Amino acid sequence: MLVDGIVRLSRGDLSSRMKPSAARDDVDAVITGFNLLAEELELVHSDFEERVASRTALLHQAHLDMRTMAMTDSLTGLDNRIALLSKLEEELAAEGDTPPAAVILLDLDSFKDVNDSFGHDAGDRVLQEVANRLVTVVRDCDTVARLGGDEFAILVPGGTLEIALRIANRALAALGDRISLEELNVFSRASIGVRLADPGQSAESILLDADTAMYAAKREGRSTIKVFEPLMLLQRQLRSQIASELRDAIRTNQLSIHYQPVVDLRDGRVLGLEALVRWNHPTRGFIMPDEFIPLAEEIGAVVELDRWVMATAIEQYSMWRSEMSLDDDFQLRLNLSAVELQQLDLVDYVRGLLRRFDIPPAALVLEITETALVTGGEVETYSLLSLKQLGVCIEIDDFGTGYSSISYLRKLPVSMVKVDRSLLSELATGSIQFGFIAAILQLIRAAGLEAVFEGIETPEQVQKLSEMGCIGGQGYYFSRPLPVEETTSLLRSAAKLPLGPSQ
């Protein structure tokens, strides 16, 4: 019996016990000792097992926690990019005839301004609020994720384009309302790209396509939704290539400036020149400014570009001034971007250039779009007032396309208005009448400002504007923008440009 018990124990049966006899002799003592040792072993063993189980559970939990942490965006508690990609991959791997997944990509418009103006804490709170709002517009089966920065995404599993667009529209509407956080009121609208997965497409590629569609939406004017089209990808590749070439172009003098005369509508005299930048690309030929200036803004090269234009044009202007006799009221007109207006050293830069080339400040007109003028903050206002104090003329460019209102015309430190070409072209199509333009002209004059009309293409327009008492005009009717040599010839001839068929 003693041997049997020991065999059971050695097999690993730690619950094995033997009963000592009533004799309580030496053999019984051995049995008692054996039982005590078996009990000890059993206890140690179960204690060990328990410890292993609890440590394993801890390890498992830690693993889960780490996984959650690695898959969660800590600021908003939403899924992060990795989690979204992983869920998208699961969707794509699902077997059967499940409809394809769609990805909606959202990028907040002007979020950088929130961070810049109110600080990163405020920016974080705005992001949290955006996250909260997005969660309310999706279905239970959808996933909202923050991909980083101000970029969010929604995974719409088994969706159709119609469902995805419905969610995208709800998101757009939810972000359309003002975000009020204590002392802070901001609008955090978004540009949205939508991509419905193609069969066999990878998760990364779907996300990239949604991103491409989002950029197309952003370019189209923000707060819009675009569905991915293959052409967008080509355009994006082309843009990114042109963007990198643009930096080189600024450095290697591929850019040039053409000058378009501004004419006195009363007598055809050249009142001044507007400097317009051109890019003569070595392989793509002439690239127009409306193509590459937005690109320069996107890649943060616009200040560099603006200053190159300012310096080159002012230097050229000083050469003309020394070579020939220009009228006293002759003015050089330069376009200034909204970004440039935010540069603290702008005024010093302009003052420096004027001194260096001995140009009187009043001979310089800076044309600034009305959007940049009206939406500007403290820095922009400081720049405008300082430029005005310097004696430089400020002109509202593209007037009539944005915020036009009587009150701001009177408030802003501007002295001239350039009426957008769209007004004259609408006149040509008959959608507006001359009476309307006369009213605008009257409004500008009532605010004590001078008006220049751009986009003049016919002698009739010249005549009508002249009748209304408008003084300045520019357009292809008088002259297209000219390269330096032709401009020099024009100025040297002191020619008056033809005003109409009768002259």
Add this chain to the structure above:
Amino acid sequence: MVNEGHPGNVIRLVMPQGIEITGEIAEAHSERARIIANGSLRPVLLEISGVGSISRDARAVFSSSRSSSAIAVLGASPVDRVLANFLLGGDPPPCPTRFFTTESEAMAWLGSCTNA
């Protein structure tokens, strides 16, 4: 069973024979010993002759006794000896402990401990 009035004020605790001494049984005896000692430290004669076995809980009760100045464990057979050594092999008790096979030796040792 508690035997009071033994010479040298020894408290005698006699464990029931033929069954396992559980934590409860041990606690009951220990509690009564505490009452008798009434706050003082007293020598204890713990008689385990013929007990079936001793549980770990029971061992923990005896080794945590705070009313004993010394504990002499008394047994007769080789089985008692094994069990006594198991009893004394737990956490070190707060007082001297020793196993005896005769009561006279146990009492003498308790006496010497008390006088020391």
